[in-house]
Amino acid sequence: MKFYPEKYKEPDVAMQPFIDANEIWDIINNATSTKDEVEKVIAKSLSKQRLSMQDVAVLVNTQNPELIQLIKEGAKTLKKQVYGNRIVLFAPLYIGNKCHNNCTYCGFRVTNKEAERKTLDDQEIINEIKALEDNGQKRLVLVYGEHKDYSPEYIAHTVRVAYSVKSGNGEIRRVNINAAPLDIDGFKIVKEAGIGTYQIFQETYHPEAYKQFHLGGKKANFENRLTALDRAQEAGLDDVGIGVLFGLYDWRYEVLALVRHTNHLEACYNVGPHTISFPRIKDASGLKMGSKYFVSDEDFAKLVAILRLAVPYTGMILTAREPAEIRKEIIQYGVSQIDGGTKIEIGGYSDTLNEVQNLNRGQFKISDDRPLSDVIDELLENEMIPSFCTACYRLGRTGEHFMEFSVPGFIKKCCTPNAVLTLAEYIIDYADDETADKGWKVIQKNLDELDNEKLKSSLLDRIERVKNGERDLIY
Numbered sequence: 001m002k003f004y005p006e007k008y009k010e011p012d013v014a015m016q017p018f019i020d021a022n023e024i025w026d027i028i029n030n031a032t033s034t035k036d037e038v039e040k041v042i043a044k045s046l047s048k049q050r051l052s053m054q055d056v057a058v059l060v061n062t063q064n065p066e067l068i069q070l071i072k073e074g075a076k077t078l079k080k081q082v083y084g085n086r087i088v089l090f091a092p093l094y095i096g097n098k099c100h101n102n103c104t105y106c107g108f109r110v111t112n113k114e115a116e117r118k119t120l121d122d123q124e125i126i127n128e129i130k131a132l133e134d135n136g137q138k139r140l141v142l143v144y145g146e147h148k149d150y151s152p153e154y155i156a157h158t159v160r161v162a163y164s165v166k167s168g169n170g171e172i173r174r175v176n177i178n179a180a181p182l183d184i185d186g187f188k189i190v191k192e193a194g195i196g197t198y199q200i201f202q203e204t205y206h207p208e209a210y211k212q213f214h215l216g217g218k219k220a221n222f223e224n225r226l227t228a229l230d231r232a233q234e235a236g237l238d239d240v241g242i243g244v245l246f247g248l249y250d251w252r253y254e255v256l257a258l259v260r261h262t263n264h265l266e267a268c269y270n271v272g273p274h275t276i277s278f279p280r281i282k283d284a285s286g287l288k289m290g291s292k293y294f295v296s297d298e299d300f301a302k303l304v305a306i307l308r309l310a311v312p313y314t315g316m317i318l319t320a321r322e323p324a325e326i327r328k329e330i331i332q333y334g335v336s337q338i339d340g341g342t343k344i345e346i347g348g349y350s351d352t353l354n355e356v357q358n359l360n361r362g363q364f365k366i367s368d369d370r371p372l373s374d375v376i377d378e379l380l381e382n383e384m385i386p387s388f389c390t391a392c393y394r395l396g397r398t399g400e401h402f403m404e405f406s407v408p409g410f411i412k413k414c415c416t417p418n419a420v421l422t423l424a425e426y427i428i429d430y431a432d433d434e435t436a437d438k439g440w441k442v443i444q445k446n447l448d449e450l451d452n453e454k455l456k457s458s459l460l461d462r463i464e465r466v467k468n469g470e471r472d473l474i475y
């Protein structure tokens with residue numbers, strides 16, 4: 001099966017098949033993974049050349065533990081080069097769980113009679129945002145079911161509400177969206193509200209598997225979902241996120257399909273996805289997930305490392321679906337963003353009485369329910385810089401990751417200083433003494449490592465200004 005965006009009916013580069021299941025399987029089945037081949041592919045990625053689908057197939061077929069270790073080491077090295085030691089933090093905020101669709105893996109599915117349906121009203125959204133800001137959050141992803149109540153106008157409205165709330169020094173500086181695919185006019189309306197990334201996960205890129213899990217509603221249309229981000233691009237919304245729900249189909253196929261989708265967006269619009277997400281399927285209300293395609297922890301680590309090597313400039317998101325120990329390990333292989341202090345029940349951030357996760361009020365079970373401060377503490381202990389930076393998007397530097405990858409010194413000149421400044425804000429406004437102590441040590445270490453004296457003194461000056469009450473000083 002082949003899919004083309006409507007717009008491209010002429011034989012040009014965009015006419016390349018977008019997703020062709022047979023082609024992807026042929027590439028996988030024809031790839032071998034000798035030591036020599038694996039080393040060559042890793043070296044190619046480290047020399048900042050994009051990997052072909054064939055190269056990626058060499059990596060997904062690798063079984064030898066020593067070679068898998070090389071893949072992981074390669075991903076670690078590349079991550080350091082591309083991102084430095086920053087990890088961007090965000091929080092998901094579920095706005096409403098009404099849904100017309102019947103995705104068999106999701107607690108919000110229309111057939112789930114146990115689900116407690118709720119859509120936050122404006123005051124409830126404000127309460128949630130206040131609670132998030134008082135915790136130190138600056139970046140959110142708003143999440144919605146697919147329902148007629150969640151129109152583009154409604155989504156845009158909730159984004160504006162989110163940006164309008166200020167609590168103390170707290171404010172939301174970037175709102176991303178995870179919602180149903182829209183038409184071109186719909187994407188324009190949402191873009192107007194000043195969103196960051198619009199994420200739509202394909203769930204599985206295999207058309208037959210897709211059919212088995214999407215039994216009703218608009219989401220049952222594979223092609224409508226697959227071409228959604230083309231419509232976003234046509235609406236001028238070029239900051240998009242893709243993803244797969246791992247566990248629905250063979251992970252090796254899905255990894256190649258994610259690379260294919262990336263190639264497609266690059267070929268047609270000259271900009272790849274801003275982020276890739278790779279959730280593994282979790283238990284949900286009324287559902288115990290078990291699947292022959294369930295991805296083991298070892299394969300999960302391997303697939304994250306392979307994605308890192310395959311698409312070096314794309315942000316990679318690892319969520320609290322995964323337990324803390326797994327997140328700690330996987331982060332090293334190329335993750336650039338994680339959520340912290342996550343609550344996925346509707347209204348969960350301002351409802352301080354509810355400590356235990358109620359599956360009927362959420363979409364699925366999360367495994368890392370630590371408060372944001374604990375997540376930050378662990379990052380600091382591992383000498384990473386927790387970052388709330390939103391500079392590129394707000395200064396109109398789009399294609400930011402491309403910039404990080406291609407402009408020499410961009411991380412040193414912009415990303416690290418911005419991460420340090422947002423960490424300084426967090427320490428002063430929200431951290432307890434112990435975390436503050438760890439945080440200043442990490443900041444000092446990064447200052448010591450700066451070899452550009454002019455930048456160092458400018459950064460020191462800005463840190464002083466943050467200490468004196470100024471906020472949002474960005475490079």
Ligand code: SAM
Binds near residue numbers: 106143146179244280
């Ligand atoms: N309703 C919109 C949609 O389907 O595109 C918004 C996305 S949904 C609220 C967010 C994502 O959560 C889905 O795209 C899916 O990948 C993931 N998800 C759904 N059920 C899950 C489960 N049981 N375990 C893990 N992730 C799940």
Ligand code: SF4
Binds near residue numbers: 102
């Ligand atoms: Fe609805 Fe999205 Fe859940 Fe599907 S994954 S049932 S569309 S909320």
